[in-house]
Amino acid sequence: MxxxxxxxxxxxxxxxxxxxxxxxxxxxxxxxxxxxxxxxxxxxxxxxxxxxxxxxxxxxxxxxxxxxxxxxxxxxxxxxxxxxxxxxxxxxxxxxxxxxxxxxxxxxxxxxxxxxxxxxxxxxxxxxxxxxxxxxxxxxxxxxxxxxxxxxxxxxxxxxxPCMLLENACYFRNILAVLNMVREGVFGEMIHARCGYNHDLVSNNVLMTEGGDFGPGTGAESNWRTRHHINRNGDLYPTHGIGPVAHWMDINRGNCFKTITSTATKSRILHDEIVERGGHNHPKADIEFKQSDLVTSTITTANGESIIVTFSTTLPQVHDQDYRCQGTRGIWQIGNNSIYLKGVNAYDEWEPFDKYQEKYDSILWKKEGENASGESHGGIDYFVRKAFVESIKKNTTPPIDVYDAAAWSSIIPLSEESAAQGGHPVEFPDFTDGKWMTNERIFATR
Amino acid sequence: MxxxxxxxxxxxxxxxxxxxxxxxxxxxxxxxxxxxxxxxxxxxxxxxxxxxxxxxxxxxxxxxxxxxxxxxxxxxxxxxxxxxxxxxxxxxxxxxxxxxxxxxxxxxxxxxxxxxxxxxxxxxxxxxxxxxxxxxxxxxxxxxxxxxxxxxxxxxxxxxxPCMLLENACYFRNILAVLNMVREGVFGEMIHARCGYNHDLVSNNVLMTEGGDFGPGTGAESNWRTRHHINRNGDLYPTHGIGPVAHWMDINRGNCFKTITSTATKSRILHDEIVERGGHNHPKADIEFKQSDLVTSTITTANGESIIVTFSTTLPQVHDQDYRCQGTRGIWQIGNNSIYLKGVNAYDEWEPFDKYQEKYDSILWKKEGENASGESHGGIDYFVRKAFVESIKKNTTPPIDVYDAAAWSSIIPLSEESAAQGGHPVEFPDFTDGKWMTNERIFATR
Structure with missing residues (x-):
């Protein structure tokens, strides 16, 4: 360091x-x-x-x-x-x-x-x-x-x-194994990635009560979170998706986000669900939610990669953060948790990731996987908390620093701006003031 | 009709x-x-x-x-x-x-x-x-x-x-079953779809010979197809992906494409592969291919849906046309050939598509699946050829008509235009001159 x-x-x-x-x-x-x-x-x-x-x-x-x-x-x-x-x-x-x-x-x-x-x-x-x-x-x-x-x-x-973003998704066991593979060049040069946050927070009553209500006093998140769907329209929750990808692509460490184009669909679910749960006379039945049901964004990077980021917390679907890592020598995707590597796998045949998971397993998980996996979110929370505590103890910059926090979170307002302009590309601010060109990697390096 | x-x-x-x-x-x-x-x-x-x-x-x-x-x-x-x-x-x-x-x-x-x-x-x-x-x-x-x-x-x-586009992908058995489901409202109102053409045509020597050569006299497609990668940069082959989606979304029949934003990555594979196969002194080693290795596009529709379309024929990967169909009541995707329907499936649990495939199987496949499946591309070619012949015999507009051909194919030049402008949204021409608003469905209706 x-x-x-x-x-x-x-x-x-x-x-x-x-x-x-x-x-x-x-x-x-x-x-x-x-x-x-x-x-x-x-x-x-x-x-x-x-x-x-x-x-x-x-x-x-x-x-x-x-x-x-x-x-x-x-x-x-x-x-x-x-x-x-x-x-x-x-x-x-x-x-x-x-x-x-x-x-x-x-x-x-x-x-x-x-x-x-x-x-x-x-x-x-x-x-x-x-x-x-x-x-x-x-x-x-x-x-x-x-x-x-x-x-x-x-x-x-x-x-x-320092200000560390507590992005636990960066510590998924497969995400970290893929990171090791990227750094060892197994995928060749990075070309593309996908990620997102597609999680039905309506059916599980996070965004509204069983009676179709939300706002102060209605629930842990419906208290405040649903409100954002009335006035905003963008990717409201990008960091679980983009965090892992940012590390694969060395964002802020030799690479940076350049532009984003975002596209918003119509908005149906929240209104329809309120009516379904509470009828047309429900006090919130006449709210016009600006937030669309699905926002898709494409980000470009200084090094010429592209990233597809998706966001939906209203559509009925299976929770999917949709990770994909693609380079000049191969591809891994979470959908079937499989890999294809040129010269290794038979043409057009996926290979299950298990063998690679073992071979490229993160030192974090190898050492402490057993302890960790009993904790929340299957162990990733253990590692993000540990990283925070260790950074304080060692008096160092945290592995996910304030520039990462800013770049990743800026997808929210930038996606809103782009979507409002029908998908017009919007440039990312450079929160590092040029230091992205010379910054060294700090995530998962120690 | x-x-x-x-x-x-x-x-x-x-x-x-x-x-x-x-x-x-x-x-x-x-x-x-x-x-x-x-x-x-x-x-x-x-x-x-x-x-x-x-x-x-x-x-x-x-x-x-x-x-x-x-x-x-x-x-x-x-x-x-x-x-x-x-x-x-x-x-x-x-x-x-x-x-x-x-x-x-x-x-x-x-x-x-x-x-x-x-x-x-x-x-x-x-x-x-x-x-x-x-x-x-x-x-x-x-x-x-x-x-x-x-x-x-x-x-x-x-x-x-008439001019029928011979888009065989429209006749995939699962694509047609999903179409039946869309038309019966099983997915609710359409919100989003994905599709693409991601097929490694380098490793299988379609885009170049084993010696890294292409151009006249080198092979069935390297004769002419690779040439497009030198001077163009866009989604060069969109119809296998967009055809099925266009039918799900009633494009040109009550709906139409509105805008497209396209993003192009860097270009690596063709050059690197020529050098790998033929060395730095290979006569084609100094060609600068303009076509990027991956082009991602997002299309918007008049009815407020979005469509992600991807294109890559150079990256090492498993052939993937990446179909996904998503509405207000559920989602199907080809990746795991699974479905999730609100109120039917347990929260956050995929169900294999098999049962639905049987229930919503297309009349075409039910009647002639056995004959068809012996033919090229697993049977889809049988159906596209049959549709062509039957349209002539019945003296009717073909099920995939000249307006479909134009709209779907226009993704090529429009994606080039958008990508060249860094992802600026580009509008689709209306090849139907407004008739998309009143045209009736003709695909898979008879």
């Missing part, structure tokens, strides 16, 4: 001062953390997702959880109990409304903070956390606007505090 | 006269054909593809093959032998160079003609055939330019002679 990814307090203060960012300078506690090998992590948002992270981190011997914040006291109490039952000191709770997270962030005994709140809170909370000297672990997507992406990048640069 | 799809000699002559198209008015022989129930079909191009059609038609009791044309006399002799061995009168051969097809078309004893020549010959030959009063069966793609598409449409309208 190059030295310049280290974070020093000196650099942090210097940058914060030079750029004039309003920083509440908190005692920089990472050095202490390194000494006692316990990192102290606070949580903003302990709903379904945050609680899952609490459970995972409470089991780690190198983590303490001194503080928990949630606007719902029930959530906080439940998470507190989990921490206590793990034998850790009971965390202090911050449940006094929407801005109580700021009070928590003003503590000087937190090394890092995990943010797992509704999307629109991600940027202000992460920005505040960095300004108070916390190492940030941010749930996906990092931001939903280009300004939000820039805010994260600029604040991280100004404060010297 | 509506009466206005009938072709009358009166109408034919009237149209030809009114529009002033230069027509060599040939005796209109279709009425005679109907009486003796033998249709007389000539062939232009009896290479691999044309010969396959000769074999198939020679077996039909309702077909005679009085004439064969090919610039290679060997091809013509071989096809002649096939006809003779089927017990039919020996066809006259036209092998005196590139324009000898005109001499064949001047005959007055041909009801129809099948054209299976290199792509650039399709339009001039089909136009001449229609002008001489022949019912045209045209191999795919119909044309490679927008002007070519219009030439076919205008000539067909002026002469009253």
């Amino acid at each position: 190059p030295d310049d990814t280290k974070i020093s307090r000196k650099e942090f203060v210097k940058k914060a001062t030079l750029t004039g960012v309003g920083v509440s300078v908190a005692p920089f506690s990472i050095v202490q953390a390194k000494n006692n090998q316990k990192v102290r992590i606070g949580f903003i948002g302990v709903g379904l997702r945050g609680t899952s992270h609490v459970e995972g981190l409470a089991e780690r011997p190198d983590v303490e959880i001194p503080a928990l914040c949630d606007i719902r006291r029930d959530n906080a109490l439940q998470a507190q109990k989990i921490v206590e039952e793990a034998g850790l000191p009971s965390p202090e709770l911050y449940t006094q409304g929407e801005t109580d997270y700021k009070r928590m962030l003003s503590r000087d005994d937190l090394d890092g903070v995990i943010i797992a709140t509704p999307w629109l809170w991600h940027v202000p909370m992460a920005v505040e956390a960095m300004k108070t000297g916390k190492y940030v672990g941010l749930e996906v997507p990092a931001a939903t606007t280009i300004d939000g992406c820039w805010d994260l990048v600029k604040t991280s640069e100004a404060t010297g505090m | 509506p009466d206005d799809t009938k072709i009358s000699r009166k109408e034919f002559v009237k149209k030809a006269t009114l529009t002033g198209v230069g027509v060599s008015v040939a005796p209109f022989s279709i009425v005679q054909a109907k009486n003796n129930q033998k249709v007389r079909i000539g062939f232009i191009g009896v290479g691999l593809r044309g010969t396959s059609h000769v074999e198939g038609l020679a077996e039909r009791p309702d077909v005679e093959i009085p004439a064969l044309c090919d610039i290679r006399r060997d091809n013509a002799l071989q096809a002649q032998k096939i006809v003779e061995e089927a017990g039919l009168p020996s066809p006259e051969l036209y092998t005196q160079g590139e324009t000898d097809y005109k001499r064949m078309l001047s005959r007055d004893d041909l009801d129809g003609v099948i054209i299976a020549t290199p792509w650039l010959w399709h339009v001039p030959m089909a136009v001449e055939a229609m002008k001489t009063g022949k019912y045209v069966g045209l191999e795919v793609p119909a044309a490679t330019t927008i002007d070519g598409c219009w030439d076919l449409v205008k000539t067909s309208e002026a002469t009253g002679m």
Whole structure:
């Protein structure tokens, strides 16, 4: 790992001062953390997702959880109990409304903070956390606007505090094996990839209740998530798909996204489902949802590859993140979990991936697969949490950094812009300011 | 079938006269054909593809093959032998160079003609055939330019002679079962489809010889097809993919293509393969192929659906036409040949398609599947040939008509235009002049 990814307090203060960012300078506690090998992590948002992270981190011997914040006291109490039952000191709770997270962030005994709140809170909370000297672990997507992406990048640069996107999909066992193969040149030169997030969140009552309702008080995600479908129309959730692909293609490390074209279909499901569940007189039956049922995007890269990204969380379908990795020497796809390699496989014949999975298995999974697989999402959450904790302990740039967070999340607003213009290509901002040309790989290299 | 799809000699002559198209008015022989129930079909191009059609038609009791044309006399002799061995009168051969097809078309004893020549010959030959009063069966793609598409449409309208695109993929057994399901509303309202032509034509020496050569005299398709990869860059072969989808979506019959955005990757395989096979001093090693290794397109429709179309004939991969049919109630995809229907299948669980294949099996396959499956391409060629012959016998518009031929083939030049502009959306011409709004379905309805 190059030295310049280290974070020093000196650099942090210097940058914060030079750029004039309003920083509440908190005692920089990472050095202490390194000494006692316990990192102290606070949580903003302990709903379904945050609680899952609490459970995972409470089991780690190198983590303490001194503080928990949630606007719902029930959530906080439940998470507190989990921490206590793990034998850790009971965390202090911050449940006094929407801005109580700021009070928590003003503590000087937190090394890092995990943010797992509704999307629109991600940027202000992460920005505040960095300004108070916390190492940030941010749930996906990092931001939903280009300004939000820039805010994260600029604040991280100004404060010297890292912001890791907690993109668990990057740690799928097959995704990591394919990454090893890409890096060893098994697929030749990269040409194309596919990915997406196609997951029916209607039938399982995530986006609406059984009665067809959504909005505040209706459910964990229907509380806030469905609202985005009224006013937006784009790929609202791109990072589970694009994260793995970005690593295959060395995005921000020798390569970068160039343009995106996005196409939106008509919008049917949410309206029809409300009527089906609640009748034409349902109070939400006359809402016109702007979000289409399926958004398809094509991204181009500086190195001449293309990427198809799909998004649908309303259509009835089998959950499919649709990964495909294609190069000049072969192809792997998740659909049949099979591979075809030139000169290896008989013409036009797929080979099951199993043999390659074993041969190119990630060191992470080889070492800790058994421990990991008992944890949430089949183990990938274990690895993303571990990466976060280890980055704090080692005082390094996280393997999925603020530039990745910005580039991947920027697909949301860029896809909206393109779709609104009938698929007109839109250029990606360069959040790295040219450093994508010289940045070294940091994901899954150590 | 509506009466206005009938072709009358009166109408034919009237149209030809009114529009002033230069027509060599040939005796209109279709009425005679109907009486003796033998249709007389000539062939232009009896290479691999044309010969396959000769074999198939020679077996039909309702077909005679009085004439064969090919610039290679060997091809013509071989096809002649096939006809003779089927017990039919020996066809006259036209092998005196590139324009000898005109001499064949001047005959007055041909009801129809099948054209299976290199792509650039399709339009001039089909136009001449229609002008001489022949019912045209045209191999795919119909044309490679927008002007070519219009030439076919205008000539067909002026002469009253139909031009059927011989798109065999429309007759796949699963494609037709899915079509029945779409028409019965099993998938709800159509939202999305995928299709493509991804077929490694390099490894099997179609696009170049074992020594890395191509061009005149090198092979059946490397003779002419590879040349397109030097100067063009688009989806060069869209109809196998889009044909089935067009029927699912009623394109030109209540719906139409609106826009296309196309994205081209870098170009590697052809150059690298030439060098790999013939070394850096190979005479073709310094050719810069403009055609990228993969072109992905997204098409929008008047009814608000989107279609992803992919094209690659150079990358090492397993042949994949990548069909997917997705509506508001469910999805079918060819990758795992499985289906998911809302309210039928357990959440997030695919069901194998077999049961549906049986239930919604096309009447064509039910009746004649056994006969058909012995023929080329697993039987689909039997059905496309039968449709052509039956259309002539019944004196009707063919099930895949000149407007379909134009719309589907126009993807080639439109994708080139879009890709050249970095994915800028390009509008489809309306070859039907608005009649797509009122046209009735004709494919697989009788």
